[in-house]
Amino acid sequence: MAARPTPEAKTERLLNLVIALLYTRRPLTKDAIRQAVRPYTEAPNDEAFDRMFERDKDELRELGIPLRAEPIDILFEDEIGYRIDKREYELPDLHFDADELAVLGLASRAWQQASLAGPAAAAMRKLEALDISPDVESVVGLEPRIRTSEPAFDAVKDAVMTRRAITFTYRAAGRESAARHVQPWTVTNRRGHWYVAGFDTDRDAPRVFRLSRIEGPVRLVGKPGAYEVPDDHDTSALIERTERAPDWAPAVLRVRAGRGLSLVRRARTVGVIDETWQLIDIEYADPGVLADEVVSFGADVLVEKPDELRDRVMARLRGAYEAQTAETAP
Structure with a gap:
């Protein structure tokens, strides 16, 4: 079946x-x-x-x-x-008042870089193979925006979209830095970390690399469309085989019903407090990344524990308030 x-x-x-x-x-x-x-x-x-x-x-x-x-x-x-x-x-054209713009300003801290490079690129490659005349500008608005502080993200994402090889200096855990040459297939976020999966031409095998371990710039090499991406590659499996599972620090969040869906989907457990609130238990690796995500939901997500995460969220909210106050001060 x-x-x-x-x-x-x-x-x-x-x-x-x-x-x-x-x-x-x-x-x-x-x-x-x-x-x-x-x-x-x-x-x-x-x-x-x-x-x-x-x-x-x-x-x-x-x-x-x-x-x-x-x-x-x-x-x-x-x-x-x-x-x-x-x-x-x-x-149509959208218009926002001052309060709406203030909310969007905070949200934009969490929604700035393109994602879905893998699915979008795969569909486009197949259409190109069928000799379909493209209209690339029409698909730009489809891709959600996700914040990342990784300097390598833009270059890696562009390489995935155009099928161009890349070279960079990489520092694997417990090893010295070394030059790597890769044909990138996908760029993925998993448990708070960004990864690029692809074919390592030096080792003649599929590999996955954490973007935070890339040192210096990522250089694009060769022409676009220089290689094919296998349909059966499994980025999640590559990450699981490569990365040693850390001891996840649990976080307990109070989430308003119908809100914070990206957090609720990743939760280990979801409990109902009342008609307004849910209580979720979520794993994370980087408290800074999770704090940014919590802040993006405003008053719809509250941190119950740990204290470290709550402190980071409060610090971001205070910083946003102080910056806004400074801008409006006479």
């Missing part, structure tokens, strides 16, 4: 479908879509693919995404293709 698809797999499939339909300048046939979106390629037969695709179309439309079915060529109306109407998809 086939494994039941997880919610995460369904979300990634829908995201890749949206990326594919935004990336093209002309409507895509069902055959092209089936080749571009990985779960569709794994459908056992045409009937299974049709059922999956029809369900996904309905779901996108229910979400308000303007999915259109129209002729590929106006002279041959019997061949239907699919696209997303970019004019209807784009958000």
Whole structure:
């Protein structure tokens, strides 16, 4: 019996479908879509693919995404293709008052760098392989923004998106620094740390590297599209094999119901206090990273323990308040 698809797999499939339909300048046939979106390629037969695709179309439309079915060529109306109407998809101009801008200013500390480089890049590579004319600007707004203080992040993310090799100096735990040459596949955040997974050309094997251990600049080497990314690579498994599991410091957080969903999803346990609040128990490796995330939710997430985490959150809130007060002082 086939494994039941997880919610995460369904979300990634829908995201890749949206990326594919935004990336093209002309409507895509069902055959092209089936080749571009990985779960569709794994459908056992045409009937299974049709059922999956029809369900996904309905779901996108229910979400308000303007999915259109129209002729590929106006002279041959019997061949239907699919696209997303970019004019209807784009958000209108947004306007914020002073209080809203203050909240957004605090939130922007936690949402500044692009993520999802792996899924987005994979969908785009498949469309390029099908010789689909790209419209890259249309997919820029899809990628959520996540804060990272890692200096290497931007260069690594760009390398993943363009399939360019990179070289950098790396200091592995308990070892001396050494030059590494890598064909990066994905950039991933796991338990508060950022990693790049890829093929280490010096060791002729897949490897994973923690960005915080990269010393100095990351240099892009060679031309874009210089290598292929294997469909079956497993970044999580690479990290598990490479990193020794630390002693996680538990944190207990009080989370307002319906808020702080990224924290709730990672929680080991979730308890209900009352109609307004939940109590969650969450693992973390870096108190600074978790403090930044807690601050981004404002009054919707409160730290019960440990004291170290609560102190870091309070320090960030005081700093934000003092900075805002200084800016408004006469």
